[in-house]
Amino acid sequence: MTRSEQLFEEAARYIPGGVNNPLRSFAETGQTPRFIRRADESRVYDVDGHVYIDFVCSGGAALLGHNPPLVRKAVLEAVQNGLNYEACAETELKLAKLIVQLVPSVQMVRMVSSVTEAILSAVCVARSVTGRKRLIKFSGCRHGSFDAVEGEGDSSGFSLLCGSDQDALVAQYNDLNSVERLFEKNKGQIAAVIIEPLAAHMGIVEPEPEFLQDLRKLCSQNKTILIFDETVTGFRLALGGAQEYYGVKPDMTIFGEIIGAGLPAGAFGGSRAIMEQLAPVGPVYQTDACNGNPVAMAAGFAQLSSVLNQPLLYEKLAREGEKLRAGLRGLFPQCTVGGVGSVSSLLFTPGPVKNDKDARSSDKGEFVRYFSHMLENGIFMMPSQFEPIFLSGAHTERDVEMFLEASAEFLA
Template sequence: MSSSLIDRARSVMPGGVNSPVRSYRAVGGEPVFIKRANGSKIYDVEDREYIDYVCSWGPMILGHNNKKIAESVKKAVDYGLSFGAPTEKEVIMAELITSMVPGIDMIRMVNSGTEAVMSALRLARAFTEKSKIIKFDGCYHGHCDSMLVKAGSGALTLSHPDSLGVTGEFARNTLIADYNDIESVRRLFAENKGEIAAVILEPVAANMGVVPPRDNFLAGLRALCDENGALLIFDEVITGFRLCPGGAQEYFDVRADIVTFGKIIGGGMPVGAYGGRKEIMELVSPLGGVYQAGTLSGNPIAMAAGIAQLTELKENKDIYLRIDRMAESLEKGFKRMAKELELTLTVNRVGSLLCVFFTKEAVTDFKTAKSSNTKLYAKFFKHMLDNGIHMAPAQFEAMFVSDAHTEEDIEKTLEKAEKSLREMK
């Protein structure tokens, strides 16, 4: 049935999907169409069961179809789907986020991570009255024009658009540095004195696989921003509420000026947010001159899902111990297998984010991440899928562990991984 759906889908949607990675272009083969999900499992249209490590690309930290979230959403639906007027739920959501994340006095809800980043950049430019933004090669910040830019092979200052349709004008103000290379950032500040509005990054790079920040990298960025009157933007669309309740700021003890969120704060609904200190956020309309609005922003159904999820995370901090422990078991299992089967595997993990690279190099930056043999990853992915394990259909993504994953799931995953890797040899 998946195959008849993909034919229909391809005739009415580009590539048959609403987001490119779902098409399996990176790994080959036909995408599986999903009908339902529960706990740690997803089920395709033929009712085949998979242990799921995509978790909707991050939001489902409590697992699929969490009872408290589902009940909260059902209750909200009875009250009406959207009002376009202030609601108590938006206040509760803002109070939750500002109480859990350090350094955020005010927050503005939007509808996606892309929107959050786009708005945060506009705000940083307005606050600093500067125009250039430093981003890192291999960090993904959504699909707004100015962020679809990265360096052409090693050229740090000559920015090239990364997507057709992004013009040079959009690319010009986006400067590209190398993740985990503080000198590349220092150079850009020196070459663009007084022009840098902000440095934006994923504090843990989770869109090049999973690459943790080197010791002092984040603190180094903080210092460079302070020295140069630029803002530090942590894009926590993935890491927010994933590493710990306070996100990367708390986890690494480094403060950002603006933080963007998405994924987890929506509990599975389309939500994003950006927040920061009062003096910065007061520039946002209607208080200040930075215009940003949204017909469905703060939507009551989305808020109901997000509030239920964040409340669980706030009240049950042991969730983080559990998901980190499960991810650690996976990490250890993969590493043991690599040794026993004499495979060139590298496993990176930060908390419950995990990635298996097919390289013998330690993956510490984008260059070493790219040394992974993506053909082998594609093969691994297919074997795992055939064995009932759903991993990201692309190498440069994270595996997400949720609180619904059990020790039994982890054991089964490792058993299937070993079988897959043996068959691949």
């Protein structure tokens, strides 16, 4: 028995399913989750002495790779000064100013401790601004722990937040008509539309030309708040995220753990008028003792300010991402390879994939065989073909080649 197998057997007695996030479960792959001991640059090391090239990258948060010296130094310095204060600190301000500087639509930002919390709070703000209750989300887009069921039954999760199923409305990604129909049926009742501008959990599915622009127009016409969930895309697709990349300004934006360089953190932002709905200025009471945690803020500031000083980073990520996708397309002509910049996906379906319904036609058995082969050959990925294959600033062309070589061996 390997050490990972021993630990997992024990973990399953104390932690539901042995995992603290169902996305980490290997249950459907017939594999045992590898217990990670250490992560550095583009590599993770497990407790059995195996080294993997990591394409999970802390769910995308490790934009510069694991444990970059600048971030490590900032964290160690911050830790010297205490772990959390429940009081104001300059690091919160530094990071907030940087986010506002980088993201076109954001004038003010509130730091929280997780993405789920950021979304919950942003929705409360949107409801307060509009005086309305209902939400539209897109089937297959993930927005935290409200999505109880991935892919199917999306509204069931959101209903937790909405109070009733009728308040959670589900549209199809890349289908503006499906959104128009919901607006028509619920005239004057939609507080917010929330979307991943680049859908990243049904494989990577790009918005079709004009889809985001038309959604923007529709929301403005209906005086509805448009929320971009930029957990995956924020600071990753471009410094200003997907809204800069696609040239569409949402009313509110959600940021993920990338703002803490992987430490527990999230944030949401928007215009001053919207954000001043929050207490102590406005009526929406949003609190958490760890909001703006000084260690997470220091880590996030170090990572993002370091990115600012690397003007070629996005070109490098795009070049390596393109190499990965071109290689996969050559190897798997019968599959759908998606992606932009440093996020990619391989779906075992010929496609085309425009939404989660298309994505779900993919062959799970084939993915399971591919995943196992890759894992056993030193490639660490999320145990689902719907999750992104991430690259970081620490990945090299050779890392990408090794990914492709392992993929070629799978076919052989």
